[in-house]
């Protein structure tokens with residue numbers, strides 16, 4: 001237990017914990033949801049007892065309650081040897097994970113304008129952890145950092161350059177922790193080193209993004225200044241014509257309303273009018289609900305277009321990789337997406353696509369496919385734990 005690593009993931013209204021031992025086994029995981037609401041609740045995974053939280057509980061209160069509960073259940077017997085925090089936005093300041101100190105906290109705070117719902121709660125999580133474990137080194141691992149290797153041609157928008165210079169308007173990209181894990185895990189499964197492996201990584205969860213990875217480094221990605229750009233997502237629209245804002249304002253829709261709709265009422269939910277949940281959508285489509293079938297169709301078509309777009313950054317391709325709740329589990333989405341990409345030479349083995357879970361390397365392409373296609377479960381917590389341990393032991 002002495003060398004355990006605690007991973008803290010503060011979302012805008014949630015907090016997730018994962019505790020790993022020195023052999024990277026997960027000892028426990030726990031989460032709190034609906035924080036700052038009257039009905040906040042928390043629990044330890046695999047344990048039926050809910051943990052009492054005061055109404056409107058903050059991230060700090062939730063962290064204290066979860067750590068107390070882990071201690072009471074003997075799941076955490078000592079202070080962890082290191083703590084790793086997922087931090088959403090590192091701007092251009094943070095190109096890799098860093099040991100937390102006062103200047104790092106100031107740096108995360110300076111990036112808060114780019115992620116106002118996330119960076120402040122990430123800082124709250126770091127400060128609360130410092131109160132609980134004052135002698136434990138803390139490490140910040142950024143969702144944006146992996147994409148700091150993008151070249152200007154990939155990260156600059158075609159806008160007046162003062163927008164970038166004065167207001168930091170550029171494409172940052174997100175899901176970097178997951179895409180980084182894919183780069184390494186795909187290389188391992190293909191019997192190669194990450195530094196010689198080029199893949200296209202499609203992370204498809206509630207949020208969705210795709211990343212072109214050349215010789216282990218991110219060279220292009222679909223999310224931009226914010227996580228709204230790119231693919232169709234659960235409730236986010238992904239790409240729309242920026243002219244939409246002006247047009248909708250003539251229809252009396254305020255900027256605030258458009259922002260809310262594009263983030264929370266669009267994507268799979270908006271098209272289907274029913275749900276943002278891909279599993280439910282597939283059931284509805286199977287029962288003849290046409291808007292749900294259309295939502296899946298648009299989701300896959302946009303994804304296929306982006307696979308093609310990511311090719312522009314690569315000189316060779318070792319694999320297309322699917323991950324995230326949808327990427328790992330939906331054979332239908334993988335099949336439909338690849339059905340648009342026959343011209344590029346992707347060839348799916350339909351049996352392996354259905355039963356990939358039974359195949360250890362995750363390959364779902366046929367022997368004559370021009371490119372391997374892989375299904376790889378993501379493990380962002382493990383990446384954060386590894387970075388925390390690596391940097392903490394370097395002190």
Ligand code: ADP
Nearest residue numbers: 205206207276277278279280324325326329330
């Ligand atoms: P988050 O981005 O919140 O971490 P996940 O990565 O867990 O989300 O992905 C959630 C999505 O995965 C949901 O749309 C869910 O319906 C989908 N999903 C999970 N299991 C399946 C399945 N068996 N078939 C289709 N979609 C699935």
